[in-house]
Amino acid sequence: MYTAESISKILKGELLQQTGHPEIEHILLDSRKLLVAETSLFIPLVSERRNAHQYIDDLYKKGVSNFVVSEPIAAGLYPNANIILVKNTLQALHALVAWHRQQYNIPVIGITGSNGKTIVKEWLYQLLDEDYNIVRSPKSYNSQIGVPLSVWQMKPENELAIFEAGISQPGEMVNLEKIIRPTIGIFTNIGEAHNEGFLNIRQKVNEKLVLFTRSDVLIYCKDYLALNECVNHFHNLVGKREIDNALQLLTWSRKTDADLRIISVDKNDNHTRIDALYKQEPVFIRIPFVDEGSIENAIHCWALMLYLGKPAETIQERMDHLGNIAMRLEMKQGINNCSIINDSYNSDLGSLAIALEFLQQQRQHPTKTVILSDILQSGKSEGSLYEEVAGMLESKGIHKLIGIGKNISRERKSFGAVKSEFYTSTEEFLQQVNPADFQNESILVKGARVFQFERIGKLLEKKAHQTILEINLTALAQNVKAYQSLLKPSTKVMAMVKAFAYGSGSFEIANLLQFHGIDYLAVAYADEGVDLRRAGITLPIMVMNPEPSSFDAILQWNLEPELYSMHLLELFEESVRYANKANYPVHIKLDTGMHRLGFEQQDLPALALRLNAEGLFKVQSIFSHLAASEDPAKDDFTQMQFDRFQKMSAALQQQLGYPVIKHIANSAAIHRLPQMQLDMVRLGIGMYGVDSAHGFQDKLRHVSTLKTTVAQVKRIPKGDTVGYGATWTAKVPSLIATVRIGYADGYMRSLGNGNGKMLIRGKLAPVAGVIAMDMLMLDVTHIPDVAEGDEVIVFGEGLPVEDLAKWAGTIPYEILTGISQRVKRVYFQE
Incomplete structure (x- = not known):
């Protein structure tokens, strides 16, 4: 049991104040994720x-009484x-979690590599959970913050631990090695992913190998x-340890001699048989x-099972039943105006906490429902387990x-x-439930794999167009x-969610931005702002194109209009006066x-007089719009602006007589012209992963993937x-795939x-013929084995939206905002 006093001794910190000895069980790093105060x-x-010291006051009011701080706190506060x-x-x-780890003498598997860490971890859990009480990283918690939160979960009842570790720059793995201290290591592979912080591949490998400095065995592929x-060099270095504690290498290969020598890989329908030699058998x-x-x-999992001495029959039987791993939380539109969050592949306390955080972010519905299966292998008594779950829900x-499930049903009193x-x-449940009972609510479907909750998802999710x-x-x-x-710490951020958040969906995006502490939102029209308010968005919202007909809604829903002319100001002034506002x-x-919208220099004296008259208005911000901030050739013009x-x-602020937020920088200017940050910046297309200035793209991830399927x-x-129009003629015998997307979905006829x-099966297929309303055809003659139902990527991973825009002779903005509302949006969190 940990108390403030014992933790203070572990950390060699100064116990500024001690008022009791409550048991400390949870580490809280994000004030928004408080579960048990x-x-x-x-x-x-x-x-x-x-x-984050600024959140101490709020957490104290919510009942948190234990704090580790690096800034002195006034006595008695x-x-x-x-x-x-x-x-x-x-x-x-x-330091605290490293000390916690040292209290346990159980096998600990540490996994690193460029890809596959989470899949290997979850498959090992599936393969070994019958034999051990296992603690593992929730989802892909593998960072400088995620790893400590994972290892802190270790409890006396655990018999095996599986943790993954990832790094983004040199020097980070030293910290993670002290925390994980793996006895068994797995290095999945090495590639170009997350390469930015390293000089080359070898530096990245060597940095990752630090995780296994004190391991007993390292499993990896020689290919x-x-x-x-790098492993052989590392092995020579750490081989200088005492002989009985030397690092053992367990290798596998499809090309050369290895401990596990892969002889053949035979794919048949939806299964693969892998034959090998292990210890010549x-x-x-x-x-x-x-x-x-x-x-x-x-194969990595297989090598680990062999190392642990699992019988061949057991390995074969369990491998044959490996299941898909849900790498993300998905939110889809449900029946009866519901939102469905699908996490129907595992159920444990760690992943439940993550899923509940995601559910809590959703403000579009007043009611939040959780469909939850039995939680398996928690190591806790059923009574205490479900009491903790009940506390989390509350x-x-x-x-x-x-x-x-039978277990959770027995504990209904909790x-x-x-x-x-x-x-x-x-x-x-499926036999007795009436789908009509679910109305206007956000529903988390969270179950262990054996409960087959995907059947519940199919019942509650709205049937969707396959695009x-x-x-x-x-x-x-x-x-x-x-x-x-x-940005400077003092610079605020206004996020642009106009035009249906660049096609991505308004309230879903706004929910996320609100959760992550964005300062302001901006919409094009008042009705967009009203929708956000109705969905529970409380952030200040600027309306960029306020129409006189929308003034009543603006005032009713506490929206903030952009005023760009004396005529508009006078009209809004009348509405404010009539509503008795100040x-x-x-x-x-x-x-x-x-020269699109806005007051000019000669308007400023009259504008200031009008704004100061009667005390009707409080100017929140003064701003302007850069015309060509992404273009270096226009930098003189941009500087003039x-x-x-x-x-x-x-001049205007001086006449107003009070401080006002000033902003002019858009996405491109944020990184190209940092001197223009001022008090706030406006983040638009860059937020969605598109850098119009082409100098920051490698730091961004594309947010949207448009996909469809082959119909015939x-x-x-x-x-x-x-x-x-018979505009496309086959020059050779051809294979044509008809796919379920057309100009009514936003795929441009050009x-x-x-x-x-x-993209089909990883290869580019050109459009054959003209675009129809609901369908189009692709020439897939050069792509083998294309079949009905195959996934087709319109843009996304491997096919950036910028390429599509270039082919269409337009810009990514038009592509993204032109995606039809009939195309269903699926939101997911990795």
């Missing part, structure tokens, strides 16, 4: 842009708190040349996958629980504070952070050279034509007749 220890981390002072809170976090050479496995990534991941404001109903099996736009919320959040890293927030647009804005905004494949002879291309 009484047993939580808050460690506020400090970065260039954010100092928190009379019932235990406060430990340290030099650096991140280092304290690492990666750089990896094999023939062995084999069969897995329900045929892709190369899964084959490689399975702390996250869950309105209704549907428990499925859930007295939440409206709940229970079923002993998924089958019983979908996937929105990666994790990528969007990372893009926001990438831009924030360029100091109503507005934003003033200045025209500095774009900026200088003009500085002069005009200073047919062979046509040379000379036959395809599509309306992309017909070979101008546009799509």
Whole structure:
């Protein structure tokens, strides 16, 4: 048991204040993710842009009484708190969890590599959970923060631990090695992923190998040349340890001699049989996958099972039943205006906490429901386990629980504070439930794999057109952070969610931005802002094109209009006066050279008089719009705009007599012209992973993937034509795939007749013929084995939206905003 006093001794910190000895069970790093206040220890981390010490006051009011801080706190400010002072809170976090790890003498598997870490970890859990009580990293928690949170989960009842570790720059793995201290190592592979922080592949391999400095064995594939050479060099270095503690290498290869020598890989339908020699004895496995990534991941798991001495029959039987791993939380549109969050592949406390955090972010529905299966292998007694689950549900404001399984049903008394109903099996639930009972709610479907909750997902999800736009919320959040890293700590961020958030969906994106602390939102029209308010968005919202007919809605929903002319100001003034409002927030647009909207220099004296009259308005910000910030050839013009804005905004603020936020920088200017940051920046297309200035793209991730499926494949002879107008003629006998997307979905007609291309089975296929309303045809003659139902990438991974825009003779903005509303949006968090 940990207390503030014992943690203070571990950290060699100064116990500034001690008022009790409550048991500390949870580490809290994000104030928004509080689950159990009484047993939580808050460690506020400090970065260039954010100092989490500012959240101590709020958490104290919510019942948190244990804090590790790096800034002194005035005596008596928190009379019932235990406060430990340290030099650096991140280092304290690492030191505490490293000490915690040393209390356990069990096998610990550490996994690193470029790809496959999470899959290997989850498959090992599936393969070994019958034999051990296992603790493992939740989802892909493998960073300087994720690893400590993972290892802190270790409890006396655990018999095996599996943790993954990832690094983004040199020097980081030293910290993770001290925390994980793996006894068994797996290096999955090495590639170009996350290469930016390293000089070359070998430096990255050597940095990752630090994880295995004190391991007993390292499992890896010899077929990666750089990896094999670095491992052998590393082995020679650490081989200087005492002989009984020397690092053992367990290798596998498809090309050369190895401990596990792969002889053949035979793919048949949806299964693969892999034959090998291990210690000169023939062995084999069969897995329900045929892709190369899964084959490689399975062989790593196989090697580990062999090292542990598992019988061949056991390995074969379990490998044959490996299941898909949900690498993300998906949110889809459900029946009866519901939102469905699908996480139906595993159920444990760690992943439940993550899923509940995602559910809590959703504000579009007043009611939040959780459909939850039995939680398997928690190591806790059923009573204490479900009491903890009940506390988590209550702390996250869950309105209704549907428990499925014999164990959770037996513990229904634990859930007295939440409206709940229970079923002993998924089958019983499906037989008795009435889908009409689910109305206007956000529903988390969270179950262990054996409960087959995907059947519940199919029942509740709205049947969708097979053309979908996937929105990666994790990528969007990372893009926001990438831009924030360029800003001064005092610079605010206004996020543009106009035009249906550049086609991505308004309230879903706004929910995420609100959760991540964006300062302002901007929409084009008032009805967009009203929709956000109705969906629970409380951030200030600027309306960029306020129409007189929308003034009542603006005032009713506390939206903030952009005013760009005296006529518009006078009209809005009348509405504010009639509504008996005072100091109503507005934003003033200045025209500095774009000549679209805005007040000009000669308007400023009269504008200031009008704004100061009667006390009707409070100017929140003064701003302007850069016309060509992405173009270095236009930098003189851009500088002229900026200088003009500085002069005009200073003059107007002086006449107003109070401080006002000033902003002019858009996405391109944030990284190209940092001197133009001022008080706030406006983040638009860059947030969605598109850098119009082409100098920051490698730091961004594309957020959207538009995909569809093949409806039919047919062979046509040379000379036959395809599509309306017979504009495309087969020059050779051809294979034509019809796919489910057309101009009504937003695929531009200019992309017909070979101008546009799509990805099928990893290869580009040109459009054959003109684009129809709901369908188009692709020439797939050069792509083997294309079949009905195959996935087709319109843009996304491997086919950037910028390429599509170039082929269409337009810009990515038009492509993204032109995607039809009939195309279903699927939101997911990695």
